[in-house]
Amino acid sequence: MFDRRKYRAKDKPGSATAQQPRGRLLQLQRLKRAVAQTSPVTGEVMPAGGEFRKHEDEDRSFHGSRLRMNPNVVKAQYAVRGEIVNRAKIVSQEVAQGKHPFDTVVWCNIGNPQKVGQQPITFIRQLLSLCEYPQLLDNPAVTQLFPSDVCERARALIADVPGGTGSYSESPGVPALRRMVAEAVQRRDGGCKCDPEDIYLLDGASAGVHLMMRLLLRPAENDAMLVPIPQYPLYSATLALYGGSLVPYYLDEDQAWGLNIDELKKALAEARRKGQCVRAIAVINPGNPTGQCLSYENQVDIIKLCAEEDLVLIADEVYQENVYASSKKFTSFKKVATETGLAYKFPIVSLHSTSKGFIGECGRRGGFMEMIGFPDAARDQIFKLASINLCPNISGQIATSLMMNPPQEGEPSYELYMKEKTGILESLKRRATTLVSSLNKLEGVTCNEAEGALYAFPRIRLPARAVEAAAEQGKSPDGFYCMEMLMNTGIVVVPGSGFGQKDGTYHFRTTFLPSESEIGSVIERLSKFHADFLKKYS
């Protein structure tokens, strides 16, 4: 239990921790309150009970201790940075004081590679560095610092981005960068035409999801969206925020998280029977948290369904560079639609991001969407929405264009680039394999292969007593399991309930991002915890 008196004592002048900023205390208080509040079972928020914050040395009160808030906001949940993560933050501050049976917290809750040791791609960082401070190019020492192709590309970028990284660009993005992205998309898709006008650069793919949700979901019209279960909870969260309903279509765990088109059609029909107006379908390929790569046939089925049923296809393809299964490959929905003869026949928005793949530039907030088949009236509204936000950050736009236009063979940066790329991808593949096979060794745990993305999503079978204990604490069984995992091992994962899962099944999502030197110890700790947990609750 959180004991406030312990902290007050430490804050006394002269005590060893008197330096602890008061803000830290308030942060801990607020986090504790936040932990108490959200129910991972129902997604409902249990209000803080009218408490309000006080400074230690000020009498602060105000007549309204409540603030009337948008219920859509209160309803929205985002487990990737939810209850378990909030507790983990407190734990990570306490660990140094020896309060826990482990030395470090291991953050396996979020795909944030550079936070856990993955190195950025040199080529990209050299270019961004030069774009921030172009004067470097005029310095004679520059040839010692950067290869010639980097200097050349930097000069081209500086010419292409008028006003540089500090200037607002056109709202859909710098025209030259949109062109570069479009040309790259065309190459990627084996020549399927890509119009730069269909490319909007974004502050991360999430910004594209928000835009589409905002555009499509009409207040008071019972609008809904088909979303895969399990899903990346940005979809459920934004649906809640924008007042839409989530219509789940279940991926089949027994078929390597494959998609069954009949399941999709059934979900659609059921929603319509309930009076919902289904506007779009989100497809995450490769999947998150599941990692599966859709088969070509699945993609054709989805495209045909959307064309027939007047659905917008939201193709979340941010993991397109993370495919590990040798029998699988990524094909964009744009390409499949083109080959099916249905491209431009109905709206498709394809999303990509700088955050994943092997460049892992999460904090950059970069990405793009390609939009085809939208009527002009919609394109005008999308343009206007982009205008209201002025423009995506330029550094992210540049990173996006570089991601899509890496060094070519023969160029000075090529060798290092390929070494870094291959190193990262092969390491990801090794860690994926290691982690998944280790999880499959645990009692009652089955884990599908991580064909792609950055996560393992094992299914856990929990003893009845554990399920009861969870219920007593008002937690979901997998939320309970994950919290116990955190408190016993320091490993932070996200319970399956945060992503959605078939009723009566439990999962958790873990990244396989801990370094290769660390991952062995992570697996060891996890395995021991699991065995102990089963023993305790059997």
Place this chain on the structure above:
Amino acid sequence: MFDRRKYRAKDKPGSATAQQPRGRLLQLQRLKRAVAQTSPVTGEVMPAGGEFRKHEDEDRSFHGSRLRMNPNVVKAQYAVRGEIVNRAKIVSQEVAQGKHPFDTVVWCNIGNPQKVGQQPITFIRQLLSLCEYPQLLDNPAVTQLFPSDVCERARALIADVPGGTGSYSESPGVPALRRMVAEAVQRRDGGCKCDPEDIYLLDGASAGVHLMMRLLLRPAENDAMLVPIPQYPLYSATLALYGGSLVPYYLDEDQAWGLNIDELKKALAEARRKGQCVRAIAVINPGNPTGQCLSYENQVDIIKLCAEEDLVLIADEVYQENVYASSKKFTSFKKVATETGLAYKFPIVSLHSTSKGFIGECGRRGGFMEMIGFPDAARDQIFKLASINLCPNISGQIATSLMMNPPQEGEPSYELYMKEKTGILESLKRRATTLVSSLNKLEGVTCNEAEGALYAFPRIRLPARAVEAAAEQGKSPDGFYCMEMLMNTGIVVVPGSGFGQKDGTYHFRTTFLPSESEIGSVIERLSKFHADFLKKYS
């Protein structure tokens, strides 16, 4: 009139402009359609009439040429990048072909300093450059490239930002950077305590406005917000997007755009009489487009009103570094609230940004908000909203912390920093004075002093025949005037109707950002146009 045949002829293979990307044609088509669509008079959108885009070489049609869209999106307007700007883009492409009686388009529609020649602050760019590519610090040549304090600060930043610019940070921002910002805010406000926990870093101040709108405006509750007229149209646009109503309070042009607290109370009372639930008041200080700096008394009045009337105060203070009138100075609402004894007694959110001031880092998308007096339940929801968007871009976070913590006297970078800062601010002041006095010389034009910000907002008195001509074209009189200005001079300004103004008055907003060498010619062209316009329509 737009003649499509001209473009097709040019696209014939072998023709001189056959290289013109097809996308350009579609862009022009779409822009023209966009121009026809939005009415600056009513703010309503005239639909495109069900047209849809076709590629030149593909037969594209689909069964739905309409896409049902959120009416709040359709309703929202943002004139800073609206109709006139869309036309100006077309014009800027045509100018090279000699189609217009001027050589260049001059973009005076948006506060985007680095696009029009303002140089970034060296100190900031050197640091960002090093943060992007820290390996530079290990290179022996680094001391030739960067002053020692920059190298030292870079090392500190690299230590403070775990995972660097490519890693997601905590959702409210990197803790060390929040601390740095809080300490700076405390210094700025003469010691008024600032808790780092109350500082959230943002992807630009706009992100903070969106967050507050989303939090406060409840669907179907007739929620409203007091907004100054004239205002920066982000407020009207976001109110429309989030389903709230705008309650105008008029600034007094005859009193140097001053605020009359009785006017404010009247507007509040009137809104309530109409059954609106007024949730907040937005105050822009220094003002945009008006540039006025509020008096201390005005600020006290506003604070007292909010505390009494249960209003959230949204203090948009992004121009706090742009104060030119020697008799005026910026005082933060936080400071005034503290001195009035009302700090923490009701919710205040104060916004700042890297986009303005003298650093002008618009494309960076950086900024922060300080939130005080919000109940914990609201703080938890705000935290959750920030989590759903993961984090603000790290480069912007770093720039924000540097903006608030510049070089100090005695440090190697100090002299250059002060030279650049003073140079920019004094030049802005000179241009402000020059422009305003020149506008005041024009017949029928009066322009209040630009006490702050980056804009002049002159009032124009138009002949009756001009007003008629405007009506015939379905334009507002000042929209008509501004379009004529564009087509005759290439100067792009924003009509007052985009910001709101007293009925029967007309204005336009122009930046004073064109360089000092250019601004003379801009004034000349504008003056000539104005005289010709009056002559034509008298």
